[in-house]
Amino acid sequence: MKTYKVRQRQWRVLVVQNWTLWTRKKKSCIQIILPQVMLSFVSAPLGTNSWFRLCGTNKEIFKTKDRLYAMKGGEGASSYAQNSTFQRDAIEASKEFIREAIAENFDSKWTKPTSPICIADLGCSTGPNTFLAMQTMIEAINFQFQSEGLVAQMPEFQVFFNDQISNDFNTLFKNLPQSRKYFASGVPGSFRGRLFPRKTLHLVHSSSSLCWLSKVPKEIMDKGSSAWNKGRIFHKNAPKEVVDAYATQYKADLESFLHARAQELANNGLMLLQIPIASDVILDSDVDPGKIFEVLGSCLLDMVRVGMVSEEKVDSFNVPLFYPPIKNVKEIVESNGIFRIERMRPFHVKNNVTFPTVQRLVLFYRAVLDEMIDQHFGGGIGDELFNRLAKKVKEFPNYMNPKKQKIDFIFVLLKRKPNLM
């Protein structure tokens, strides 16, 4: 055991074997450079005296934290919990796909009296949508057992709720349904890295989460790069270099997600994903989902003009979201090689039901972006910014036109090929 003093803090590090280390510290982050590998330790979720364990090879570094912010916590008027009916509609719309996927692919031989069926919801946020997704999956599995005449062997379920370490897990736990028929655990950390031991999961679910990038691509904030995204906060109507930088980051992120799940899923384990995607038809530019970020960016530039925020702050702010074309998702999964694509079905969710008023629409975006905006601009600009957004949205009548508004998704069912790796 060695003790290191780094930035006035004591760190104890034990090198057990080449890549296995133990450290003890609270709410801090340290980078340790070892031959050929750099490891980051973040011990925040475990509390003052807990031991944070990191072990693995240089290919499977545990990534607890991406440079992202979680959805707005709590249950107040602008919280995610109160403003996520749109995402709930995506789960509702794919319920039938989920049932079908389980009926056709779930393997009841997984169950032994001593071991539960393990399900993870990745990017669960604060609820309540995650509860609906988990209940749908569990009901479908129970139905499968009943229809196979296995009533005496009904399984127990362990559900792992995962999100970033800054997610408001307290709100999630407080609202766990009383009537749930599963054991619940929270798993903090980035789903771009390993979260679970090898081959321990039977099903993985994730909805409306894989559109988030692990970080804003560096080059779009680099003044010297042709991909510098000056004057915009998103890639809509941006030069090709900006769009390419977003697409490249998306590819790298989806690849690391798949790499981690390939190790965690049991043979024949299933992954059920609902991913927002780019529309395959050219949309009226006012109804493209990126339009809102363009409008929000123009509100920020207006605030620059009246001296409320600095131009430099706006130029360095970019929303780390990307809606990929369906063919990109297919190519990335195929190149991973560990998963068989069982289904890839497009569907869409119509905004008009969820956002009957401009106010509701603006609250939806605020619930998603508020934390990020607070962190970047230093807090205090949210009310002004989103009031401006509400006024501007009214200038784009199509934005609230129920016949025009929709966001495209794909439901993806992947099966882990057995005995590979």
Ligand SMILES: C[S@@+](CC[C@H](N)C(=O)[O-])C[C@H]1O[C@@H](n2cnc3c(N)ncnc32)[C@H](O)[C@@H]1O
């Ligand atoms: C729009 S919310 C969707 C939440 C929930 N699945 C639903 O359908 O309501 C996206 C969630 O993904 C989470 N997320 C984004 N990137 C993540 C990452 N790398 N690791 C874990 N969670 C992530 C965000 O923190 C956020 O809670």
